[in-house]
Amino acid sequence: MMADVSADADAPRPAAPPPELGKAARRSASWTIAHTADDGADRPSGSQSIQRALVLLNLVGVLARDRPDGASLAELTRVSGRPKASVHRILVALVAEGYVEQDPDTACYRLGLQAGVLGELAGHRADDLGEASTDSLIRIADSSTDTTFLTVRHGSYGVCTRRQEGPGPIRNYALAVGDRHPLGIGAGSLAILSALSDDDVEDVLASTATTRDHYPGFDDDTLHDLVHRSRQNGYALNDGRVIAGSWALGVAVRDPADRPVAALSVASIAERFDGARRDELAALLHAEARSIRAALTDSQKSRSARGRS
Amino acid sequence: MMADVSADADAPRPAAPPPELGKAARRSASWTIAHTADDGADRPSGSQSIQRALVLLNLVGVLARDRPDGASLAELTRVSGRPKASVHRILVALVAEGYVEQDPDTACYRLGLQAGVLGELAGHRADDLGEASTDSLIRIADSSTDTTFLTVRHGSYGVCTRRQEGPGPIRNYALAVGDRHPLGIGAGSLAILSALSDDDVEDVLASTATTRDHYPGFDDDTLHDLVHRSRQNGYALNDGRVIAGSWALGVAVRDPADRPVAALSVASIAERFDGARRDELAALLHAEARSIRAALTDSQKSRSARGRS
DNA sequence: CCGCAATGGTCCATATTGTGGACCATGGAT
DNA sequence: ATCCATGGTCCACAATATGGACCATTGCGG
Numbered sequence: 001m002m003a004d005v006s007a008d009a010d011a012p013r014p015a016a017p018p019p020e021l022g023k024a025a026r027r028s029a030s031w032t033i034a035h036t037a038d039d040g041a042d043r044p045s046g047s048q049s050i051q052r053a054l055v056l057l058n059l060v061g062v063l064a065r066d067r068p069d070g071a072s073l074a075e076l077t078r079v080s081g082r083p084k085a086s087v088h089r090i091l092v093a094l095v096a097e098g099y100v101e102q103d104p105d106t107a108c109y110r111l112g113l114q115a116g117v118l119g120e121l122a123g124h125r126a127d128d129l130g131e132a133s134t135d136s137l138i139r140i141a142d143s144s145t146d147t148t149f150l151t152v153r154h155g156s157y158g159v160c161t162r163r164q165e166g167p168g169p170i171r172n173y174a175l176a177v178g179d180r181h182p183l184g185i186g187a188g189s190l191a192i193l194s195a196l197s198d199d200d201v202e203d204v205l206a207s208t209a210t211t212r213d214h215y216p217g218f219d220d221d222t223l224h225d226l227v228h229r230s231r232q233n234g235y236a237l238n239d240g241r242v243i244a245g246s247w248a249l250g251v252a253v254r255d256p257a258d259r260p261v262a263a264l265s266v267a268s269i270a271e272r273f274d275g276a277r278r279d280e281l282a283a284l285l286h287a288e289a290r291s292i293r294a295a296l297t298d299s300q301k302s303r304s305a306r307g308r309s
Numbered sequence: 310m311m312a313d314v315s316a317d318a319d320a321p322r323p324a325a326p327p328p329e330l331g332k333a334a335r336r337s338a339s340w341t342i343a344h345t346a347d348d349g350a351d352r353p354s355g356s357q358s359i360q361r362a363l364v365l366l367n368l369v370g371v372l373a374r375d376r377p378d379g380a381s382l383a384e385l386t387r388v389s390g391r392p393k394a395s396v397h398r399i400l401v402a403l404v405a406e407g408y409v410e411q412d413p414d415t416a417c418y419r420l421g422l423q424a425g426v427l428g429e430l431a432g433h434r435a436d437d438l439g440e441a442s443t444d445s446l447i448r449i450a451d452s453s454t455d456t457t458f459l460t461v462r463h464g465s466y467g468v469c470t471r472r473q474e475g476p477g478p479i480r481n482y483a484l485a486v487g488d489r490h491p492l493g494i495g496a497g498s499l500a501i502l503s504a505l506s507d508d509d510v511e512d513v514l515a516s517t518a519t520t521r522d523h524y525p526g527f528d529d530d531t532l533h534d535l536v537h538r539s540r541q542n543g544y545a546l547n548d549g550r551v552i553a554g555s556w557a558l559g560v561a562v563r564d565p566a567d568r569p570v571a572a573l574s575v576a577s578i579a580e581r582f583d584g585a586r587r588d589e590l591a592a593l594l595h596a597e598a599r600s601i602r603a604a605l606t607d608s609q610k611s612r613s614a615r616g617r618s
Numbered sequence: 619c620c621g622c623a624a625t626g627g628t629c630c631a632t633a634t635t636g637t638g639g640a641c642c643a644t645g646g647a648t
Numbered sequence: 649a650t651c652c653a654t655g656g657t658c659c660a661c662a663a664t665a666t667g668g669a670c671c672a673t674t675g676c677g678g
Contacts, residue, residue, distance in 0.1 A: 047402035054406040061430035093356035097363040111431040119428010121370035122420040
């Protein structure tokens with residue numbers, strides 16, 4: 001898997017195998033989203049069809065992100081790993097509710113009206129973290145001249161929720177809004193994991209064990225090692241082991257209760273992460289992480305004050 | 310704002326038939342969203358749980374819109390009309406996927422992380438209509454000094470997808486982003502309906518018959534009459550029959566194939582809709598509707614050109 | 619202080635519901 | 649004409665969601 005990622009495209013595109021290093025190219029390897037349900041060890045509770053539908057919805061969004069005409073049924077089935085009939089049935093339901101729309105010509109699926117509405121409604125809502133972090137993201141992107149990300153913890157996974165392009169010439173396509181990976185995979189994600197207690201780390205690793213089968217080179221031992229190193233350094237470093245050549249550095253963002261709820265990270269090419277610059281970046285990120293925490297404290301206080309009145 | 314609205318649906322209020330005129334008050338009557346599944350006459354196909362889940366998701370978004378701490382389980386069950394256990398089970402699934410989050414203190418539900426992500430992804434996507442209409446909405450709001458809306462057709466229903474506040478002192482809370490009503494109810498919605506062929510009108514009315522039970526005063530005869538009048542006038546007028554005192558005027562927006570896919574509308578109080586101003590507004594809206602259609606034509610052309618290459 | 623009526627949440631037998639392998643139609647490439 | 653991949657449909661089966669009854673808390677009012 002992910003080898004033939006190429007398949008990505010799907011249709012005509014005669015399976016042009018990217019000349020290696022195809023950053024942008026292989027980024028469609030967003031199967032990352034597919035696996036998710038298995039939170040923890042227990043899977044007894046029952047609303048599977050809903051979970052499946054929601055995962056697929058997300059998948060449509062991610063796959064159709066860079067492709068304006070949407071994702072084909074074949075691709076969705078392939079990437080989601082479910083039988084075609086099921087995928088199709090679910091898509092019909094999603095279309096019926098307007099969360100997905102189907103291009104009448106190409107028969108491809110993309111996010112629909114309701115998805116946008118939902119976003120509008122969600123955005124309207126106080127998105128503390130997003131709100132509090134935008135300024136920081138911009139500052140980091142500007143002064144580092146690289147692409148910066150906000151990764152939010154969600155259970156045992158990390159979701160990229162913001163992405164800020166830096167003014168520099170280097171563009172990194174390893175991570176985009178909506179991508180979800182198990183905690184520990186990627187700089188921001190690893191920063192969050194490393195900031196958890198030892199017990200929590202074990203729980204997370206147990207939870208994501210099966211999912212991590214799809215990420216070669218991220219077995220338990222390696223992750224333990226990475227966590228250890230990150231804690232010593234005071235920052236998490238992704239030295240290109242997700243996508244060769246794509247490095248990144250991240251630090252955790254803590255909420256007012258000191259729980260690591262997110263992470264800031266900066267991505268670029270290996271050359272831009274020599275020793276001196278690492279410290280520089282780490283200091284910058286730590287400062288901004290603290291500033292976000294302060295902003296969160298404020299907004300929380302004002303909220304509870306309002307609530308009391 | 311909408312202060313006591315709170316109570317609204319909520320608890321005690323023993324089915325209080327609002328003392329009329331309850332502008333803001335009754336707007337929480339967003340059950341409008343609840344009914345939807347029954348598209349058309351046929352309901353054989355089967356992915357009901359998914360539909361239910363998606364409807365509930367939307368409901369969470371709408372109910373929690375103005376309430377930063379979210380909607381209570383009780384409210385959601387009441388407004389959705391399904392048994393508590395079901396609603397709860399669905400909510401658990403939505404929470405598990407991150408589309409909804411539950412306030413740990415109040416136990417209330419609001420849109421979660423994934424909802425925002427989805428919006429981000431959907432927004433990223435080319436939202437032709439939204440894109441093409443923003444300028445028009447702003448222009449209309451500015452020059453009319455009233456609140457203007459974009460209503461998009463979705464099956465036999467109209468969904469409010471944009472809302473632009475005008476600079477004037479009058480604020481209208483009859484319609485908000487995310488609200489869905491059967492075609493014919495509300496100015497924009499009626500404008501779309503009136504722009505359909507007679508056959509289509511019949512189909513729509515048949516489809517929404519049961520839903521319209523919840524809208525007193527919108528039986529088939531009345532709607533036929535309204536459609537007739539709208540066609541004669543060249544614009545749809547809502548003379549406060551949804552919410553007393555809240556008037557609005559709308560015209561349909563046609564896509565390049567001349568199908569009415571949306572509508573622009575302006576809402577205000579009755580006093581601001583005398584004969585002269587109606588014509589003025591209608592002309593303004595028609596002009597902007599044409600301009601949107603032109604923009605759509607352009608974007609569609611450039612897209613197909615790109616696709617061919 | 620003790621109900622009383624809300625609330626959020628859980629259980630579990632039932633049959634309704636989604637499942638997915640097999641199948642068909644189409645269309646582009648060889 | 650052949651082949652493969654595509655989007656889409658069918659249908660017997662059983663796993664699945666369903667929802668009424670039930671429980672635990674909380675907050676109000678007499």
